[in-house]
Amino acid sequence: MFMPDFYDFCSRAKTISGENALEKIPGHLAGLNANRPLIITDKGVEDAGLIDMVRDAMGDELQIGPVYNNIPVDSDYKVVDEIAGIYSRESCDSILAVGGGSVIDTAKGVNIVVSLGGGSLLDYQGAGKVRKRLNPLAILPTTTGTGSEMTLVAVIADPDRHVKMGFVSYFLLPDLAVLDPRLTKTLPPFLTAATAMDALSHACESYYCMEKNPLSDAFALRAIRAISENLLHVVKNPDDTQARLELANASTMAGVAFSNSMVGMVHNIGHTIGAICHVPHGNCMSILMPYGMEYNLHRRAGYIGELLFALGGPETYAQTRKNERPEKVIALVRRLNEDLHDATDGKHPRFLKEIYNPQGEQAIPKSMLSEIARNIMADGARMYNPEELLPDDARMVLEHAWEGTPLDRRKIKKGGKK
Amino acid sequence: MKSISKSVNKTLNISRYPEIPPGTKLIKKGYVFVMLLIVGRAIEAASKVDQSVKKIFGDLPERFTFYLGVAPGGPYMVIGKDKQGNVKYLGWNLYGRKIDLGLDIKNLESAFKVFTFQESTAQAFAYDRFIVEGNLPQALAVVRVIDIVEIHLLPKVIARLAVKRYPKWSELSPVKKHLNRVRIYLKSFSPGLIKVIYRNL
Numbered sequence: 001m002f003m004p005d006f007y008d009f010c011s012r013a014k015t016i017s018g019e020n021a022l023e024k025i026p027g028h029l030a031g032l033n034a035n036r037p038l039i040i041t042d043k044g045v046e047d048a049g050l051i052d053m054v055r056d057a058m059g060d061e062l063q064i065g066p067v068y069n070n071i072p073v074d075s076d077y078k079v080v081d082e083i084a085g086i087y088s089r090e091s092c093d094s095i096l097a098v099g100g101g102s103v104i105d106t107a108k109g110v111n112i113v114v115s116l117g118g119g120s121l122l123d124y125q126g127a128g129k130v131r132k133r134l135n136p137l138a139i140l141p142t143t144t145g146t147g148s149e150m151t152l153v154a155v156i157a158d159p160d161r162h163v164k165m166g167f168v169s170y171f172l173l174p175d176l177a178v179l180d181p182r183l184t185k186t187l188p189p190f191l192t193a194a195t196a197m198d199a200l201s202h203a204c205e206s207y208y209c210m211e212k213n214p215l216s217d218a219f220a221l222r223a224i225r226a227i228s229e230n231l232l233h234v235v236k237n238p239d240d241t242q243a244r245l246e247l248a249n250a251s252t253m254a255g256v257a258f259s260n261s262m263v264g265m266v267h268n269i270g271h272t273i274g275a276i277c278h279v280p281h282g283n284c285m286s287i288l289m290p291y292g293m294e295y296n297l298h299r300r301a302g303y304i305g306e307l308l309f310a311l312g313g314p315e316t317y318a319q320t321r322k323n324e325r326p327e328k329v330i331a332l333v334r335r336l337n338e339d340l341h342d343a344t345d346g347k348h349p350r351f352l353k354e355i356y357n358p359q360g361e362q363a364i365p366k367s368m369l370s371e372i373a374r375n376i377m378a379d380g381a382r383m384y385n386p387e388e389l390l391p392d393d394a395r396m397v398l399e400h401a402w403e404g405t406p407l408d409r410r411k412i413k414k415g416g417k418k
Numbered sequence: 419m420k421s422i423s424k425s426v427n428k429t430l431n432i433s434r435y436p437e438i439p440p441g442t443k444l445i446k447k448g449y450v451f452v453m454l455l456i457v458g459r460a461i462e463a464a465s466k467v468d469q470s471v472k473k474i475f476g477d478l479p480e481r482f483t484f485y486l487g488v489a490p491g492g493p494y495m496v497i498g499k500d501k502q503g504n505v506k507y508l509g510w511n512l513y514g515r516k517i518d519l520g521l522d523i524k525n526l527e528s529a530f531k532v533f534t535f536q537e538s539t540a541q542a543f544a545y546d547r548f549i550v551e552g553n554l555p556q557a558l559a560v561v562r563v564i565d566i567v568e569i570h571l572l573p574k575v576i577a578r579l580a581v582k583r584y585p586k587w588s589e590l591s592p593v594k595k596h597l598n599r600v601r602i603y604l605k606s607f608s609p610g611l612i613k614v615i616y617r618n619l
């Protein structure tokens with residue numbers, strides 16, 4: 001077993017999970033001295049009727065403030081400042097964030113401004129500016145993937161300067177994370193697939209990348225097991241409440257693992273594709289995940305092999321010889337992608353060339369691969385990947401991931417000590 | 419082995435806990451100081467000799483200045499681009515400089531590990547030994563420069579410990595590699611060094 005020379009780990013968001021979790025929110029807010037939350041969400045979530053459902057569930061125990069639903073795909077600081085203004089004018093005392101990654105990041109940004117009393121989020125840029133306890137924040141994730149309810153970061157764009165500002169502080173962890181199967185009920189199967197594969201990539205990468213530690217490992221393995229046992233089933237049977245609750249839990253656990261142990265090249269390349277081609281994060285993750293494992297195999301075969309117990313179940317694990325386990329893990333991830341592709345009538349892409357934008361065009365033309373590869377050096381995840389990844393390497397991986405062919409193992413450059 | 423020695427330490431009586439004599443600390447500090455100076459000068463030299471280092475600095479903003487050092491209180495090395503875009507090692511004083519990016523290693527012990535190459539820069543990042551003040555992509559670019567410089571500067575047996583991947587001979591013709599190494603050494607220890615030391619005193 002592996003024990004690092006040093007590690008740190010922190011996860012302190014209270015989590016409530018269950019079929020009636022929403023009903024418990026007013027009590028928990030009261031415990032935090034709050035009863036007038038502002039709701040932050042996006043139009044898709046509101047149109048799906050989730051906000052009405054949340055209101056009904058909480059009854060009239062709370063004096064719910066305004067609902068802000070105009071969240072752009074990439075959270076930006078102007079929206080944050082606008083919402084902070086509403087919060088103050090309407091004398092709110094807490095925030096309920098109902099949505100996916102951008103809603104949650106926006107809510108964290110708003111909480112910085114309203115709690116620390118500045119005029120704009122821009123006042124809090126830079127390391128170590130957020131060092132005080134913030135106002136009560138409850139996060140209700142409506143996807144099964146980002147895990148942002150367990151992370152201490154918020155990424156918020158400054159559209160004028162074309163930069164993404166990262167805010168990092170333990171105080172950005174919410175006071176309450178609410179996992180209720182009703183929140184993911186309206187998530188279409190292909191989005192369930194993409195977001196859960198994102199969660200799977202968080203768990204796998206945190207398990208075999210460089211900041212691996214025993215506490216994160218425990219969260220990662222349990223998350224992987226929940227996803228492998230439930231994802232395909234939920235995509236085929238969206239009404240199975242218990243299985244959906246398993247996925248929501250998996251996403252949160254994977255969030256804990258990667259918030260503390262970071263992720264590697266799958267996210268490095270995936271973030272870069274996302275920034276250039278604007279494709280859904282989860283799609284990139286599911287496609288790149290087996291490549292990340294193949295690429296790091298010569299350094300991490302042991303850890304990747306250990307994932308088989310969680311991913312394939314005890315029988316498969318016992319039947320597979322130790323030296324064949326890592327390859328089996330890679331094969332199982334590929335097969336899961338194939339199965340999800342079939343179960344979603346082809347909406348879940350298996351290769352990069354199968355990702356289409358809303359206009360029905362190929363989202364990542366082959367001609368873009370060089371540009372993507374050139375830009376990978378600016379993403380923080382590259383530090384935590386076990387093997388070095390330079391633009392030439394990324395280009396090689398991207399070409400295979402685009403076509404859907406396994407890596408040519410001889411082309412992987414191996415160097416340095418293990 | 420390590421975990422055993424750790425648990426032994428835990429059972430030690432606090433009053434018998436071996437104290438590190440101040441002398442050792444001074445030696446370590448001196449060693450890190452000298453290494454920072456060498457690496458600093460080598461970065462300046464590499465920015466003229468190595469194409470990838472040249473390119474990385476070319477992409478950084480005009481008059482970009484950064485430091486790498488040990489928190490709290492140093493030692494440091496400061497590197498900056500001048501008006502013409504030339505990369506210069508500016509010495510060990512932070513005072514009176516506009517710094518765009520600061521890389522602090524959290525304490526002397528960790529810095530000693532990094533500069534005795536017991537730990538690669540990437541591993542040190544993973545163990546959370548760095549504090550980055552500034553923009554992350556720029557920090558990543560600087561770490562890449564340090565990796566390249568270490569490959570040039572150090573003998574292979576040591577450089578293999580310091581970086582994630584030591585380039586294959588096929589990728590780096592030995593003639594060119596040694597030529598670059600000699601050029602970087604020569605430039606690092608040229609009379610310019612005395613000038614910088616003089617200016618920082």
Ligand SMILES: [Fe+2]
Pocket residue numbers: 146198199201202267281285
């Ligand atoms: Fe992700």
